[in-house]
Amino acid sequence: MAPHPLGAPTIQVPRETQQPFSEASDNEMLSSKSTPPSPTLMPRVYSEAEASECRGTSRKVRARRGGRNRPKSDSALSKQRRSRRKKANDRERNRMHNLNSALDALRGVLPTFPDDAKLTKIETLRFAHNYIWALTQTLRIADHSFCVPEPPVPCGELGSPGGGSNGDWGSLYSPVSQAGSMSPTASLEEFPSLQMPSSPSGLLPSALVFSDFL
DNA sequence: TAGGCCATCTGGTCCT
DNA sequence: AGGACCAGATGGCCTA
Numbered sequence: 573m574a575p576h577p578l579g580a581p582t583i584q585v586p587r588e589t590q591q592p593f594s595e596a597s598d599n600e601m602l603s604s605k606s607t608p609p610s611p612t613l614m615p616r617v618y619s620e621a622e623a624s625e626c627r628g629t630s631r632k633v634r635a636r637r638g639g640r641n642r643p644k645s646d647s648a649l650s651k652q653r654r655s656r657r658k659k660a661n662d663r664e665r666n667r668m669h670n671l672n673s674a675l676d677a678l679r680g681v682l683p684t685f686p687d688d689a690k691l692t693k694i695e696t697l698r699f700a701h702n703y704i705w706a707l708t709q710t711l712r713i714a715d716h717s718f719c720v721p722e723p724p725v726p727c728g729e730l731g732s733p734g735g736g737s738n739g740d741w742g743s744l745y746s747p748v749s750q751a752g753s754m755s756p757t758a759s760l761e762e763f764p765s766l767q768m769p770s771s772p773s774g775l776l777p778s779a780l781v782f783s784d785f786l
Numbered sequence: 787t788a789g790g791c792c793a794t795c796t797g798g799t800c801c802t
Numbered sequence: 803a804g805g806a807c808c809a810g811a812t813g814g815c816c817t818a
Binding site for chain 2: 657660661664665668669672692693694
Binding site: 656659660663664667 | 804805806807
């Protein structure tokens with residue numbers, strides 16, 4: 573996450589101390605869609621510079637703005653600020669929609685039962701992580717079996733994040749890893765419906781087995 | 787009714 | 803300056 577390389581915490585000003593924006597401006601910011609109205613009605617905080625801009629323009633601030641340029645009126649400034657905020661909100665909404673579209677696309681390629689409830693965002697990410705890990709292991713095992721046909725390699729030696737056993741194949745298909753560890757080692761008991769069927773060899777999940785989840 | 791999930795708004799920070 | 807990204811806050815909806 574680039575924006576906070578030093579881990580600088582965001583300073584939250586207690587809402588009680590915040591300067592309320594004019595109610596009219598807040599209401600104007602409500603989008604025309606069926607968006608929840610509430611957050612826009614919340615009071616907001618302004619920096620000292622912003623506050624001074626609202627109250628009246630100091631000589632210093634005016635100079636910074638560009639010398640002879642006549643400072644905009646309070647209403648013009650407030651209008652501009654609202655316009656910028658509105659545009660930023662639109663962009664943010666759009667960004668989140670794009671993110672959700674990507675998540676939907678990801679859900680689309682994950683093996684789930686048709687009648688399964690839609691995976692939540694966190695479940696989708698964890699499941700995808702586990703799924704990729706499982707596929708990677710499958711390829712690795714397949715590769716290994718071509719080189720050394722006998723005996724089969726125990727899963728515990730394959731670098732499983734959980735140091736698992738043969739039975740851990742089932743856990744790969746759990747939509748949720750334990751405790752947010754992003755490790756594909758969730759317990760089978762928790763999601764029995766997603767247990768991995770045993771492959772003929774008892775080790776390799778074949779394409780046929782994958783299709784069992786669709 | 788509490789808790790989980792989600793959409794949205796918002797201000798801060800970084801980048802172009 | 804403006805856009806992208808992020809995290810916090812808030813309220814709505816749904817379910818156990």
